[in-house]
Amino acid sequence: MSLLEVDGISVSFDGFRAINNLSFTIEEPELRAVIGPNGAGKTTFMDIVTGKTRPDTGKVLWGEDNLNLIGRSESAIARAGVGRKFQKPTVFEDQSVRENLAMAIKGDRNPFAVLFGRRDDAARLTEIATEIGLFGRLGRKAGELSHGQKQWLEIGMLLAQEPRLLLVDEPAAGMTPEERTQTTDLLKRLATRHAVVVVEHDMDFVRRLDCRVTVLHEGRVLAEGSVDHVTQNPEVIDVYLGR
Template identity: 80%
Template sequence: MTLLEVDGISVSFDGFRAINGLSFVIGEPELRAIIGPNGAGKTTFMDIVTGKTRPDTGKVLWGDDNLNLVGRSESDIARAGIGRKFQKPTVFEDQTVRENLAMALKDRRGPFAVLFSDGGSTERIMTVAKEVGLERQIDLSAGTLSHGQKQWLEIGMLLAQEPRLLLVDEPAAGMTPAEREHTTNLLRRLATRHAVVVVEHDMEFVRRLNCRVTVLHEGRVLAEGSLDHVTQNQDVIDVYLGR
């Protein structure tokens, strides 16, 4: 089932067209990787979907009712079920893993969510911690976690908000081989229940995801298909892989 449809969106900044008639769809559930050279429009695409940037033209259709997200606020879009994880983890390092997850719970954000968590909230927090592999670190301060564990915590904080779509930016960057393997397995598992879109430069990590790949170039789709398919495309080789 189509969850997100990007339909003919374009946007320019100071005369530079960052997105140029971009159109493609994301299903639910699905795991999708988006690759492409610097300046291809990957970050701008995520900015548009999450409401940070408004396109000059086109639509971003969401959910069962094809709701157009263009012009809606970032908070409204997040509440609609779209979560975004940036490349650099943004967790509350002085708070424990449990407290970070409690503050992120859907409809229970802020310090009172930590002070007055009920039984259902406690169960939900533990479920999410186990999902991302941090149940043993549940009462540790987030600042003591490794880089990879902080990434997993931030993914957990997104899951606590019960999103239908997760946008994940370069999750493998800076990770150890063991952390990368854990992250691969986590994203693939999540994609059995959610739509998960991963923007990534690391081709080996993308290969391990074993999913459909969309290649962007100059703000539009250059190629789409399996990684083997797109990496054999001469245009992709010329503009991205050959560099």
Template identity: 55%
Template sequence: MLELRDVRVVFDGFHALDGVDLTVPEGELRFLIGPNGAGKTTLIDVITGLTRPAAGTVTFDGHDLVGRKEHRIVRLGVGRTFQTSVVFEELSVVENLDLAACFRRPLWSLARRRKGVSQAVEEALTRTGLEELADRSAGVLSHGQRQWLELGMLLAQRPRLLLLDEPVAGMSREERERTGELLTQIAADHTVIVVEHDMEFLRRHASKVTVLHEGKVLVEGSVEQVSADPRVQEVYLGRKPSDAVGK
């Protein structure tokens, strides 16, 4: 579904991405990890059109994404969240979801008052577990609930590929567990790439992991393979090869 070849991004002489090759098949839940400055968020920015690479190709479902406007990439079926939750606090949960789903409707329909909510909004409410909070203002939600609402807003757009930037940052243990279950459910009918620093969360929910370091792919594999790789332990975890992840 997603393929990057020799992608390079340079900022004032700094190589944020330095020849990245990445392939993510349809229906996979892929975790992307690496130390600060490794290029994780830059990689997502390239895929979503926020940053244009200096070189390389980015292909999604046969479509070349390089040079496309952000909104056109969204319409192809690519959606993302950011490290900081972005919701409209003065609107209710259901209004936030309905607004996110608007881009699927023709302009003339937006001026007409609608009765009830769309199927996409109902599905997003159910999947995120926010049904009982549907009429509550987004401004009073807990941190975890706001993150779930943002994820629901993404789902309401009916994307095929979801790019999630640190979705459990700042969450309680219970909220992280609920989010892990939610991501597993979503991955059953979507392709999902998760940028994450929480290693406990990674061990519990990841299947395939890509490690970035200094703008390059350092290693890919299962959690067990990545955990056992001495390069990962040294450059990302700051451990000696004998200190395997999970011990």
């Protein structure tokens, strides 16, 4: 089922066309990689979907009711089920892993619920911590984690919000080889239940994801298909892989 449809989106900044009649769809569940050279429009695409940037033309249709996300606030879009993880982890470093996840748990946020917690929240927290490989580190401060572990914690904080779509920006950057392998496995698992879009420069990491790839160039879709299909495309080789 199509969860997200980007339909004819265009946006310019000071005369520069950052997105040029961009259209494609994301299914649910699905794992999708979005690649392309610097300036291809990858970040702007995520900014538009999450409500940070409003396009000049086009629609972003969401869910079974084809709700148009254009013009809605970032918080409203997040509540609708769109989660975004930026390249640099943004966790509360002085708080424990448990406290970071607890603050992110979706549900009743009245002061008593946050202060005393709820039994179902505790079960959900344990489930998320296990999923992201940090159950054994729940009591540690987030600032003591490795770079890769902080990335997993932030993904866990997104999961706590119960998103249907996760937009993940360059998750492999700065990770050790072992962390990269674990991140690949995590994203693949999540994509069996969610729509997961990974924006990435590292082609080895993209190849290990073994998913459908969308190549952006000059704000439009240049090619789409399997990793082998897009990496053999002469235009992709010319504008991206050949550099």
